[in-house]
Amino acid sequence: MCLAIPAEIVSVNDAAETAVVALGPVRKEISIALIENAKPGEFVLVHVGYALHKVSPDEAARTIAMMREAGLDAEIAEFGEAAR
Amino acid sequence: MKFVDEFRDEALAKGLAAAIAREANPARRYSIMEFCGGHTHAIFRYGVQDLMPENVGFVHGPGCPVCVLPIGRIDNALELAEEHGVILCSYGDMLRVPASKRRSLLKAKAEGADVRMVYSVDDALRIARDNPGREVLFFAIGFETTTPPTAVALRIARAEGLKNFSVFCNHVLTPAALNHLLTAAAVDVDAFIGPSHVSSVIGSRPYEYFTETFRRPVVIAGFEPLDVMQAALMAIRQLNAGHAEVENQYIRVVTREGNLKARAIVDEVFERRESFEWRGLGAVPDSALTIREAYAAFDAEKRFSIVTRSAPDAKSCECAEILRGAKKPVDCKLFGKGCTPDSPVGSCMVSSEGACAAYWTYGRFRREAA
Numbered sequence: 203m204c205l206a207i208p209a210e211i212v213s214v215n216d217a218a219e220t221a222v223v224a225l226g227p228v229r230k231e232i233s234i235a236l237i238e239n240a241k242p243g244e245f246v247l248v249h250v251g252y253a254l255h256k257v258s259p260d261e262a263a264r265t266i267a268m269m270r271e272a273g274l275d276a277e278i279a280e281f282g283e284a285a286r
Numbered sequence: 287m288k289f290v291d292e293f294r295d296e297a298l299a300k301g302l303a304a305a306i307a308r309e310a311n312p313a314r315r316y317s318i319m320e321f322c323g324g325h326t327h328a329i330f331r332y333g334v335q336d337l338m339p340e341n342v343g344f345v346h347g348p349g350c351p352v353c354v355l356p357i358g359r360i361d362n363a364l365e366l367a368e369e370h371g372v373i374l375c376s377y378g379d380m381l382r383v384p385a386s387k388r389r390s391l392l393k394a395k396a397e398g399a400d401v402r403m404v405y406s407v408d409d410a411l412r413i414a415r416d417n418p419g420r421e422v423l424f425f426a427i428g429f430e431t432t433t434p435p436t437a438v439a440l441r442i443a444r445a446e447g448l449k450n451f452s453v454f455c456n457h458v459l460t461p462a463a464l465n466h467l468l469t470a471a472a473v474d475v476d477a478f479i480g481p482s483h484v485s486s487v488i489g490s491r492p493y494e495y496f497t498e499t500f501r502r503p504v505v506i507a508g509f510e511p512l513d514v515m516q517a518a519l520m521a522i523r524q525l526n527a528g529h530a531e532v533e534n535q536y537i538r539v540v541t542r543e544g545n546l547k548a549r550a551i552v553d554e555v556f557e558r559r560e561s562f563e564w565r566g567l568g569a570v571p572d573s574a575l576t577i578r579e580a581y582a583a584f585d586a587e588k589r590f591s592i593v594t595r596s597a598p599d600a601k602s603c604e605c606a607e608i609l610r611g612a613k614k615p616v617d618c619k620l621f622g623k624g625c626t627p628d629s630p631v632g633s634c635m636v637s638s639e640g641a642c643a644a645y646w647t648y649g650r651f652r653r654e655a656a
């Protein structure tokens with residue numbers, strides 16, 4: 203449960219400190235209260251519904267591929283499920 | 287996606303393995319503890335240990351927050367769900383960990399308690415807003431990555447004046463556990479691989495104290511198998527040179543100061559507990575957080591007058607020794623017999639980051655592949 207999943211910011215609601223992020227086809231609302239100046243197109247590491255920090259697109263791609271290969275699809279699926 | 291290949295490249299892995307074999311002095315042993323369950327997972331999944339020379343070994347540390355929470359605190363949560371009739375919300379793995387008498391929050395749920403699995407503390411806030419007539423309690427666990435979200439939720443609850451929401455705080459601190467391992471538990475470890483996501487929040491600076499005080503290198507590493515191998519090589523080089531420094535293999539994410547915004551929010555909401563019990567480590571001073579007076583209205587320990595009693599681990603379960611790095615999962619009599627991921631006896635078999643679960647899943651995988 204310590205793992206964080208990278209996702210791309212699609213839109214930002216600054217007043218509510220939330221953002222919609224995309225991971226493949228899945229979209230999900232997360233909190234951006236813990237990071238500064240989040241902007242659409244940037245990648246963030248998402249942990250328990252919160253962006254913990256920004257990462258580069260390369261880092262994001264690497265991490266997702268590693269998680270898939272490591273059989274951590276359950277964590278990725280959980281991410282999608284919570285999107286409802 | 288060329289980087290993906292680079293980070294899992296077989297030739298690179300072989301090259302790193304060769305470098306490690308070349309640089310590891312055959313006249314000594316190198317015992318390297320990976321603190322974080324994410325690294326344990328990577329080491330097993332990719333068979334990293336098999337690529338190491340005989341005299342370089344990984345020791346698995348207490349880096350899984352689900353694993354280290356002692357039974358007494360889970361008993362507390364059970365009591366709150368069953369006797370106080372609260373809606374108890376927590377992260378998935380936590381619900382499956384056996385408490386006293388092999389009960390768990392999931393079993394309590396099956397018997398009618400209102401226990402709900404949430405993905406985020408924000409889900410618990412939402413449940414509180416939707417059920418104004420019920421007490422909603424968030425059973426908060428986790429290291430420095432999970433703590434900042436709980437802090438944000440407490441700020442939101444206070445700002446909204448939510449009357450029926452509280453947090454049972456069990457957030458623990460990574461550096462304190464390392465400190466304890468090196469002093470009280472006196473583990474036989476030469477170097478540490480530092481956690482990556484935890485360090486992205488607290489920065490690499492807190493580890494400088496260890497390297498100075500205990501003269502053991504700490505190399506912060508990412509979760510890729512090649513990250514772990516590179517970190518092992520960096521640790522071996524330090525040990526050979528007689529150095530003990532904090533090195534950061536994971537500069538692509540971790541800075542010395544960490545996430546300042548997250549740290550400030552955590553500081554505003556939480557303060558240190560004098561002492562907290564860890565499974566395997568016992569009472570560790572300054573190793574956990576409690577909710578500050580300003581947020582006392584949302585502190586479940588105050589609202590429900592929670593008193594934690596110590597409760598023993600299940601008979602024959604060796605989780606305590608495993609979390610201290612003193613034993614391996616296969617040393618436990620119950621491993622794979624009475625205890626499997628489908629029917630866990632101890633906490634280390636529950637979460638995929640627990641050492642027993644990693645052994646079970648990938649040990650079998652490796653035997654079949656061989």
Ligand code: SF4
Pocket residue numbers: 602603604605608615618619620621622625626630631632633634635642
């Ligand atoms: S195998 Fe099960 S009972 Fe034994 S130490 Fe691991 S979790 Fe505990």
